[in-house]
Amino acid sequence: MSLFLLRIFLYALAAVAAGTAAAKFAWWHEHLGRAWALFSLEFLLLLVNYVLRRAAPDAALALNATLIAANLAQIAAYWLMARVLDAAGIGYLMSMAKRVILTAAALAVAIALCHASLLAQWQALRSGTLQSGALISVLADVVTFTLVAPLAMSTLALRGGRLSWIFGFLAVSVVGWMINTGATSIAGAFGGGADALRLIRTAGVAVATTFNAAAAATQSFAAHRAMKGAGADA
Amino acid sequence: MPEPIAETVLSKLSVHLGPHVAKMTLRSFAKKVGVPDQAQLTAAHVPRLIEDIRPMLNVMIGKGPSESVVADIERLTG
Numbered sequence: 001m002s003l004f005l006l007r008i009f010l011y012a013l014a015a016v017a018a019g020t021a022a023a024k025f026a027w028w029h030e031h032l033g034r035a036w037a038l039f040s041l042e043f044l045l046l047l048v049n050y051v052l053r054r055a056a057p058d059a060a061l062a063l064n065a066t067l068i069a070a071n072l073a074q075i076a077a078y079w080l081m082a083r084v085l086d087a088a089g090i091g092y093l094m095s096m097a098k099r100v101i102l103t104a105a106a107l108a109v110a111i112a113l114c115h116a117s118l119l120a121q122w123q124a125l126r127s128g129t130l131q132s133g134a135l136i137s138v139l140a141d142v143v144t145f146t147l148v149a150p151l152a153m154s155t156l157a158l159r160g161g162r163l164s165w166i167f168g169f170l171a172v173s174v175v176g177w178m179i180n181t182g183a184t185s186i187a188g189a190f191g192g193g194a195d196a197l198r199l200i201r202t203a204g205v206a207v208a209t210t211f212n213a214a215a216a217a218t219q220s221f222a223a224h225r226a227m228k229g230a231g232a233d234a
Numbered sequence: 235m236p237e238p239i240a241e242t243v244l245s246k247l248s249v250h251l252g253p254h255v256a257k258m259t260l261r262s263f264a265k266k267v268g269v270p271d272q273a274q275l276t277a278a279h280v281p282r283l284i285e286d287i288r289p290m291l292n293v294m295i296g297k298g299p300s301e302s303v304v305a306d307i308e309r310l311t312g
Contacts, residue, residue: 085294160252
């Protein structure tokens with residue numbers, strides 16, 4: 001299977017899995033439903049953007065619009081999931097000092113990973129060639145990578161429970177996006193060319209999409225089991 | 235001999251939230267209903283306790299699953 005088809009399959013898989021989870025939670029009516037609906041929208045838009053890049057590379061407006069919307073959906077989705085404990089009124093269970101330190105550390109890592117892209121956007125801004133799609137894409141990476149801290153903390157806090165898996169899978173999916181963003185540096189470090197770069201980017205997308213789909217499937221399964229009363233004697 | 239109320243609620247919450255968060259949450263909600271030690275929770279406290287737990291579960295696991303968990307707690311503590 002070509003990398004092109006593989007990537008289409010991965011985006012579609014993640015969009016369907018997230019959509020299924022969103023449907024379990026009445027789409028926009030519940031906190032979890034909103035998060036999964038946004039994840040589904042993100043992957044659907046990434047799929048459209050990816051196909052457009054091949055089929056209509058000159059459709060700048062459509063390419064920009066889908067990229068911007070996908071990135072905004074991604075930020076909102078991860079944000080909603082990262083603050084589930086706060087939204088439920090039990091965010092106080094995690095120490096504020098730990099949250100601040102870990103989030104600051106994650107932000108530092110995010111900036112380090114995105115520094116080349118951030119500098120490129122800064123240069124583009126100064127030379128008046130800034131593209132909104134590219135800028136929002138970089139900022140979305142920084143925000144998403146920073147949110148790995150609250151996701152990891154939720155994973156640890158909820159360990160032993162079904163929800164822990166969901167947050168753990170989502171944290172790993174963020175790592176997938178990190179691999180995708182850092183592909184140029186990774187390929188450079190191993191002396192790889194354009195093919196290696198493409199392969200690493202696809203590997204990053206594969207990690208991000210499959211783990212997001214795993215989180216969505218776990219969420220759907222946990223809801224299904226709870227509603228069936230299968231957890232009654234667990 | 236029936237299982238103490240705290241144990242029952244804990245076992246239901248732990249399935250989803252894990253033992254650590256379940257314990258901390260129950261301790262906090264027990265205090266809210268005026269019971270400093272969760273081991274002293276009685277069947278009389280359950281309706282108030284559930285009233286507080288339900289919105290938290292609605293967000294954490296969704297409304298449908300939350301209703302199932304709450305119904306389970308009511309059934310086992312009633």
